[in-house]
Amino acid sequence: MTAPSEGTPPPTAAARRAEPPAEDRAPVDEAAAPAPEAAEPDGPAAADAADDTAETADGTTGAADDAAEGAAAGAEGTEKAGEVSEAEAELAAQRDLRARIEQRKAEKAGPIEAGAKLSGTAADLLAAVRAVESGETSGTTFFDSPPRSGGETSTAPAPRRPSPAPAEPVRPRAPEPAGAPAASAPETVTAVRSVLAEGGAPEALAPQLADAFGERAADVLREDPWRLLSVPGVRPEQADGFARALLGTECGPGDERRTAALVTWQLEHAALQGHTALESSVVRGALAERSVPDPEEALQQAIADGEVLVFQDGIEEEAAEEATDGEESGQAAVTLLLGLDRYALAEESLADGLARLAKTGADARWEAAEATELVRAVEASGLVAHTGGEAARAEPVALAEAAGRLGLRAVVAVHSENGRRRLGPEAVTVVTVRGLLSGAEGPGRDGEGAFALDLLVVLDAPQLDVETAAMLVESMPDGSRLVLSGDPGVLGSAGAGRVFADVLAARVCPQIASRTPDAGPIGELVSGIGIGELSQVEAPGKEVVIVPVRDAGEAVHRTVQLVADSVPRAIGVPPEQTQVITVGHGGSAGTRALNAALKQRLNPGPGRFGGFDPGDRVAYAPALGRTLPGTVVSADAEGLHIDCDGTPVVVPKERVELAVRHGWALTAHQAAGMRWPAAVVVLPGDAAQGLSRPWVYTAFSRGERHLSVVHGVDQALPRAVAEIPSQDRTTRLRTLLEGLLGTP
Structure with a gap:
């Protein structure tokens, strides 16, 4: 069930399908007539420009939309005063x-x-x-x-910034606990609010700006109004308007403060779409589109000031040998990439750590284990990639169990409580990635600061962003084994990078492709999508249902009907276990419209606390690109109390508007890595531009027992599955790995 992609092993989906797909689809109820062919959606309309600044209007990359939504959350908000968030x-x-x-x-x-x-x-x-x-x-x-x-080459100017003094290498250690940061002084927030009001910007941004710039925040904004772009979700046109209101005729499109902020914002915005770097020509083009008079000069100045880093990409040896003279041939051999230091450092650290593990020799302790393909790969190499669908998750878990029987310390890491639930009661230690990194879960760390383990299995590895992956790999002890396991067909991480895909493409470690297919009509349908085929499947138990609609209004109506009535009656799955998935937040049938309709039907109420009532299903975004599904329990002076898959969370009152949305409906990017007993995928007529094969693959595979597809167009869906195999991300990890390890 894996989607083919350049540089990855051939998909095993076709080989696993024993029989060709059947023809029929059974409706949930009489009104849900099956379509003659699998139907198709359309992409969300551009997000409302006047809506909350946490949303982007990129109709093709929902990861940016979801990541920007999480960015506005700021601090976790789950801890009381005096505790570490x-x-x-x-x-x-x-x-x-x-x-x-x-x-x-x-x-x-x-x-x-x-x-x-x-x-x-x-x-x-x-x-x-x-x-x-x-x-x-x-x-x-x-x-x-x-x-x-x-x-001759010119004399180099002084380095952009001094390098740290060399020191004895040390093993990474867990971060030391620290007291919760003190809130910005009220007078600082008040001063920032005054500047924001003067410039016509939302005063709600004051706490974030005060936290970012400290007691001089108001002065910083007056001196450089474009620093407003440092707040996630603020767009350049908003910062331009703010600057004009404060500076008047003193500012212009070529103002150095503006161009520096735009270069950084462009790369930050690209990171929300998954890129860790951009070609310099792309950044220059973006600056030109925003009326920067001399994009080349602006870019040079940003590099000189250390705002961005420069990298080379794709120097071919033959091209270098042939380019013995002439400026044109020399330039053709080099692609310049620009990136922010946080992603550059993380990607380089990750490459170094993966190379360290991949170079680890054979471990004789594994010789006593049953000789499965995965066991032998782990015996031979410290880094192993494992691919497969939902059913294949059992294989790396069995590997961890085998390690335990050998007396080895094994841990399985998932990304959420939902992922832990799907494993069921296992005879291994199961932790969340963030819990393992923070030390709240798992075996803890040894005297050198490394994880006290011999084997770490990371499930749903496509959800790893480059910064999280770097922290994990940096903490792996020498001689240990790391298994990255996941389905290459699903959408990538909400954060920057394409870690799992780059590891597969680099081919620098053993890759084990599971032969275990996902069972049932849903498994058969998704398996076909993975190889670019959208076929009808036989669903005698109404496992897969197509519900055609004429317009967005009907799509919303039928979705509510399915969740509230049809699926509980025909399938036996209650509304609280059915997840609605759509392409974007805005639009006529985006998450906002669907959540409003579903709340009115399933949990009507006055919204006594920030628009929420006890019993509301919500999506809590504690950090950038991270979504936790939960249910509202109560509200009091401390804030909104939420139950997130059994974990109690308190969101402070001032964070509720930014960090919490209703969650009966999610986007596919928010739902990636999680599954529910039933899923209703809504594809209204304005969703076509947001569709791709990974999007459809991800959305359709979120239901364990049942999938309903509410669709409003005839051919956009099969066209997306057949013709849009992926959404590219510009990253450096594959090149770095190939440089360190070579391509076998």
């Missing part, structure tokens, strides 16, 4: 990680051999790019210093 612990871990990366890079500093085979401008360019990537020189070495005749 999960978000703060995670930030502390990231700071600790980046410090270690900088230290390691300083230890590896040395002479860079660059441009040896080239001459003239080509040699200058290659030497400059490699030196910038290594950190030896500033990003302005090539841009600001004209090449000399005779192939």
Whole structure:
């Protein structure tokens, strides 16, 4: 059930399908007539520009929409005063990680051999790019210093920032607990509110800006109004309006403060769509679209100021040898990538850590285990990739159980309580990824700060973003084994990076493709989608139902009918166990419209606390790109009390509007990595632009026992499955891994 993609093993879905799909689909009830063919959706209308700033209007990448929604949440809001929040612990871990990366890079500093085979401008360019990537020189070495005749390179300016002093390498340690950060002083927040009001910006942003810039926040905004873009969800046109209101004629489209903020915002916005870097030409084009007079100069200045880092990509050896003279051939051999240091450092750290594990030799302790394909792969290598669908999750769990019988310390990591529930009672330690990193779950850490384990299995690995993966891998002890297991056909992580896909594409470790198919009509349907085929399947037990609709209004009506009446009556799944999935938050049948209709039918009430009532299903976003489904329990002076899959959470009153939405309906990106007994996928007429094969694959595979598809167009769905195999992300991990380990 895996979708084919360049650089990954051939899909096993076709081989696993014993028989061709059948023809018929049975409706849930009399009104839900089956369509002659699988129907198709349309992409969400552009998100309302005047809506909350946590939403983007990118109709093709729902990850950006969901990640931006989570960004507005800010702090976790689950802890009482005096306790450490999960978000703060995670930030502390990231700071600790980046410090270690900088230290390691300083230890590896040395002479860079660059441009040896080239001459003239080509040699200058290659030497400059490699030196910038290594950190030896500033990003302005090539841009600001004209090449000399005779192939000499210009003298490099001082490094962009001093490297940390080398120190003895240390094993990463768990972040030390710290007291909860003190809230910004009331007078600081008041001063920021005053500046925001003067510039016509929402005063609700004041606490975030005060936290970001400290007691000088009001002065910072007056001096550089475009710093408003540092708040997640704020868009450039909003910051421009704010700056015009404060600065009047003093500001213009070429203002250095504006261009610097736009470059950073462009890369941050790209990260919400999964990119860890962008081609320099893309960033220049984006600046030109926003009326920057000289995009090239703006980009050079951002590099000189250290706002962004420069990397090379795709230097072919043959091209380098042939480019012996001429500026044009030298430039053609190099693609310049720009990235923010947080993602660059995380990606480089992750590559180093994965290479360390992949180079680990055979472990004789595994020889006594039953000789399955996965066991032998783990015996031979410290890094193993395992692919397969939902049923295949049992294989790496069985591996962990076998490790326990050998006396090895094994842990299975999932991304949510939903993922833990799907494993059932297992004879292994099961933790959440964040709980393992924070030390709240799992075996803890050894004396050197590494996880006290011999085997870590990470399920649903496509949901790993590059920063989380880097922290995990940095904490793996020498000689241990890491198994990344997941379905390559699903949507990628909400955060930046495509870790699992890059590991598969690099082919630098054993890859085991499961032969265990997902059973039943849903498994058969999704298996076909994985190889680009949308076929009708026989569903005698009404496991798969198609409900055609004419317009968005009917789509909303039929969705409510399915959740409240048809699915409980025909399938026996109550409304609280049925998840509605749609393409976006906005639009005529997005999550907002569907949640409003579902609340009115399933849990009507006055919304006594910020629009919520006890019994409401909600989606809580404690951090960027992270969604926790839950149910409202109560509300009091402390805040909104939510039950998130058995975990009690208290969201402070001031965070409710930003961090909590109703959750009967989610987007596919929010639902990735989770499953429910029944799923209703809503594809209204304005959803076509948001569809792709991974989106359909993910949405259709969220139901365990039943899938209803409410659709409003005839051909967009099969076209998306057949013709839109993936949504590319620009990352550096695959190149880094191939450089460190080579391609076997």
